[in-house]
Amino acid sequence: MSEIALELKHITKSFGDVQVLKDITLTLKKGHTLGLVGENGAGKSTMMNVLGGIYQKNSGEIFLDGKEYTPASPKDAGASGIAFVQQELNLFTNLSVTENLFITDMPKNKLGIVNRREMRRTVEEKLKEVGAEEISPETIIASLPMGQRQLVEITKSIMAEAKIIIFDEPTTSLSNTEKEKLFGIINKMKEQGKSIIFISHILEDVFTHTDEIAVLRDGEIISQRKTSEADAATIIKEMVGRELTNIYPTCEKTIGEVVFETKDICQEGRFDKVSLSVREGEIVGIFGLMGAGRTEYLRCIFGLDPMSSGEVIYRGKRIQPVEPENCIENGMALITENRREEGLLLPKTLRENIVLSSLKSHRKGNGRFFMNAGKERESTAKMTEELRIKTFDPNEQTAGTLSGGNQQKVVFAKWVLSDPRVFLLDEPTKGVDVGAKYEIYTIIQDLAKQKSAVIMVSSEVEELMGVCDRILVMNNNRFTGELTKDEDYSAEEIMKYAVGGAV
Amino acid sequence: MEKVTARAGKAAEGKRAKELFMDYGIYVILAAMIVFFTVQKPNFLTISNILLILRTSSVLGIACVGMFFVLIVAGIDISVSMNMYISAVVGGTLLNNMGMPLIVCFIASCLCGLVIGAINGFFVTKVKIVPFIVTLATYSVARGMALFLTNQQMMFLDNKVMGLASAKFLGISAFVFIFLAVVIIAHIVLTCTQFGRQLYACGNNLQGANKMGINGPRTVWFAYMICGTLCGIAGMLSACNLGVINPNFSQGDEFVVISSSIIGGASLFGGKGRVFPGAIIGIVMVQAIINGLTMIGASAYVYTIFRGVIIFLAVMVDSIKFSGEIR
Structure with a gap:
């Protein structure tokens, strides 16, 4: 059974100027499970989308069972026997299992009446095939727990005869028992001669359930070897082994006492007593791979998502209730990762954006109604200069016409103007070019210098090591490791915690 | 630990009570009103009055x-009442x-309704304007x-329509049978055909449906056309029932139709x-x-107020229910 099922040769793919896939060469043997690991943004999804016909490759060749394969659409991929089990489920929650599985090609008679008995029989068969016979074909999806929905999604992937099944982070929303079951199914599929690509952030799973492991980094396959010959340390090294290319600003600052604390934060189904504390002038980084719960933690302590119990404390004073309005009142600020949707009014001018969160202090005299345009202009000018926002006229230019880096600076300006003391930053440099990144790091350092407490979430290990005084690592909704600057910073160490500690 | 589970249990109980109220509360209120009318006017619950209610329900029931169809694909059609009006005028002329x-x-009325439905559907699905x-x-x-x-004149219909308006089978108005036939056909289309299930799929997740190879825009467009056609029938039936089309014909009926549909289990959020x-x-x-x-001799204004309250209650319950739903 060592025939080759799928072979990728020198695949490249760029979006505009950005080359996402540089040189992908990969082989998948028939009846084997190939684990694919890599950091966020290494190119895994792009690679899968090329295979699935969603994107077209720029160059290189793909061979399926020895024949050249160039999918033009997702439909092509399905017809060629490649099936996907996505991380986010594509099910209609208001329909039954059967209806979901047959939504586009129901067996029907001449009058167009659907043959329910036949559908039911096929579905029962297929569910049995994936070992999910406890799911009744008539159940409405909304009433199924996540694990079983995942099973339905898997069943959907084998409705057409699939030869290759690609699992993209299938375990993120599953409990341990559900996970075991999933691996049982994967093994069963393997025995039936299907080949599997298994993408996961959890190294432990990859090591126990695959035959081969391939490491993807910066759009290149760094290595592909038998699982039995691989060891965790080497794999982790290959995942992060990037040269330090950026330079980080440093500044003289004093770190004081603990000023901001979140104690025993619980959220149903996610966090169970997760705490952290930040000192005055300290920048704490939170690292974690996709789905580790970083963003969710920030949202939870800022009151955007429900918190079932726990305390948020600033300078000894408990912030209660934990709701965004109250958090802002108490000097907290959250800068979200999608600035275009949540952080900016794109068609409005920079001035309007910048004064947005401090309108109260820009009113005319003692009046209540009228805005003081002069004061607005003054503050805007001050901010654009302080944060070095590149604009021809902050009173005229709209936020939508700025570059990514400058947009992010406007978001910062907006918050800085309202003078918060605790900054929660979620991926502050996402989609920002290198030069602007440096300036944003400088802004963050300045905030800390002015005695703010900063919590910064990022997917880039290197960036956190360069900017933060302390790094907490998250995995599966809890902190699994803590590292302090100048003592034990090492990318490998961080990645080790991020993939679930000891392997 | 025990405390936690006890609290969780209580919360679940409260949740269940809330759900029960959301699911059946509005029926309880409506049933209570019916009991109230019966007590006030014993004539209310007589066979002849029930038959009358069924007959008046049938016309707007068809529009319902x-x-x-439109609500299932997460749309809404405000034009139903005036669609009925113009279709009735076309048929009556x-x-x-x-x-x-x-x-x-009747065929002309249907076509008129279909055209208006098709126009609605075109602008909703192709030009992508909010419904x-x-x-x-x-x-x-x-x-x-x-x-x-x-x-702007009253239009008295030819006496031919009296035949239909007074037609009865087993003592029940023909209108009721027409309504039942429409319901049964629609039920079969919605539950037993692929198109019907795709309507629900589009209402649940239109982008997902497109991704899965369903022609989402076309499906939604069809829903508006079906709605328009049924409004055409309803309009002409209503005209036959009254024997006259006056300038206030079916005014405000869109509220009755939308609120009845939501009370009947459809959702403004679709699917x-x-x-x-x-x-x-x-x-x-x-x-x-x-x-x-x-x-009970309530003034016409009370009826208008009632109409407002009922649609408000129905939509409120619908919204509250929806926020707890997993998508």
């Missing part, structure tokens, strides 16, 4: 079935001025055209609802109360 047989007039605005515009246009065609028995329960309940209000 159409509204179900053919009947009065050209002496066409009744069946031809509320599109159908509000067609509402106004249709009404204006109907008023223009009738010269939900069963025509059988939902559409029947919804419209009969609302019509029973309108009938009851008339019987």
Whole structure:
């Protein structure tokens, strides 16, 4: 059974100027499970989308069972026997299992009446095939727990005869028992001669359930070897082994006492007593791979998502209730990762954006109604200069016409103007070019210098090591490791915690 | 630990009570009103009055079935009432001025409704304007055209229609059977055909549906056309029932149709609802109360207020229920 099922040769793919896939060469043997690991943004999804016909490759060749394969659409991929089990489920929650599985090609008679008995029989068969016979074909999806929905999604992937099944982070929303079951199914599929690509952030799973492991980094396959010959340390090294290319600003600052604390934060189904504390002038980084719960933690302590119990404390004073309005009142600020949707009014001018969160202090005299345009202009000018926002006229230019880096600076300006003391930053440099990144790091350092407490979430290990005084690592909704600057910073160490500690 | 589970248990209980109220609360209120009318006016619960209620329900009930299709694909059609008006005027003109047989007039009304539904669907799916605005515009246009065609005069229909209006089978008005036939056909389409299931899929997750190879825009467009056609039938039936089309014809009925559909189990958020028995329960309940209000001699204004309150309650319950739903 060592025939080759799928072979990728020198695949490249760029979006505009950005080359996402540089040189992908990969082989998948028939009846084997190939684990694919890599950091966020290494190119895994792009690679899968090329295979699935969603994107077209720029160059290189793909061979399926020895024949050249160039999918033009997702439909092509399905017809060629490649099936996907996505991380986010594509099910209609208001329909039954059967209806979901047959939504586009129901067996029907001449009058167009659907043959329910036949559908039911096929579905029962297929569910049995994936070992999910406890799911009744008539159940409405909304009433199924996540694990079983995942099973339905898997069943959907084998409705057409699939030869290759690609699992993209299938375990993120599953409990341990559900996970075991999933691996049982994967093994069963393997025995039936299907080949599997298994993408996961959890190294432990990859090591126990695959035959081969391939490491993807910066759009290149760094290595592909038998699982039995691989060891965790080497794999982790290959995942992060990037040269330090950026330079980080440093500044003289004093770190004081603990000023901001979140104690025993619980959220149903996610966090169970997760705490952290930040000192005055300290920048704490939170690292974690996709789905580790970083963003969710920030949202939870800022009151955007429900918190079932726990305390948020600033300078000894408990912030209660934990709701965004109250958090802002108490000097907290959250800068979200999608600035275009949540952080900016794109068609409005920079001035309007910048004064947005401090309108109260820009009113005319003692009046209540009228805005003081002069004061607005003054503050805007001050901010654009302080944060070095590149604009021809902050009173005229709209936020939508700025570059990514400058947009992010406007978001910062907006918050800085309202003078918060605790900054929660979620991926502050996402989609920002290198030069602007440096300036944003400088802004963050300045905030800390002015005695703010900063919590910064990022997917880039290197960036956190360069900017933060302390790094907490998250995995599966809890902190699994803590590292302090100048003592034990090492990318490998961080990645080790991020993939679930000891392997 | 025990405390935690106890608290969780209590919370679950509270949640269940809330869910129960959300699911059945509105029926309890409506049933209580019916009991109230019966106590006030013993005539309310007589066979002849029930038959009357069923008969009046049938006309708007057909429009309700159409509204179900649109609501299932997460749309809304405000234009139903004026669609009924213009369709009735078109059918009535053919009947009065050209002496066409009744069946031809009905076909013309259907076509008129279909055209308005197709226009609604086109702007919603192809031009991607929000359904509320599109159908509000067609509402106004249709009404204006109907008023223009009738010269804002009452239009008395030819006596031929009396045959249909008074037709009975087993002592029950023919209207009721027409309504039932529409419900049964719609129910079969929605539950037993691929198209029907795709309507629900589009209402649940339109982008997902497109990704899965369903022609989402076309499916939604069809839903509006079906709604329009059924409104055409409803309009002509209503005209036959009254024997006259006056300038206030079916004004405000869009509220009755939308609220009845939501009471009957459809949702403004789409993807939900069963025509059988939902559409029947919804419209009969609302019509029973309108009938009851008339019987106890409530003023016309009370009826308007009631209409507002009922749609508010129905939509509120719908929204509260939705926020707890997993998508």
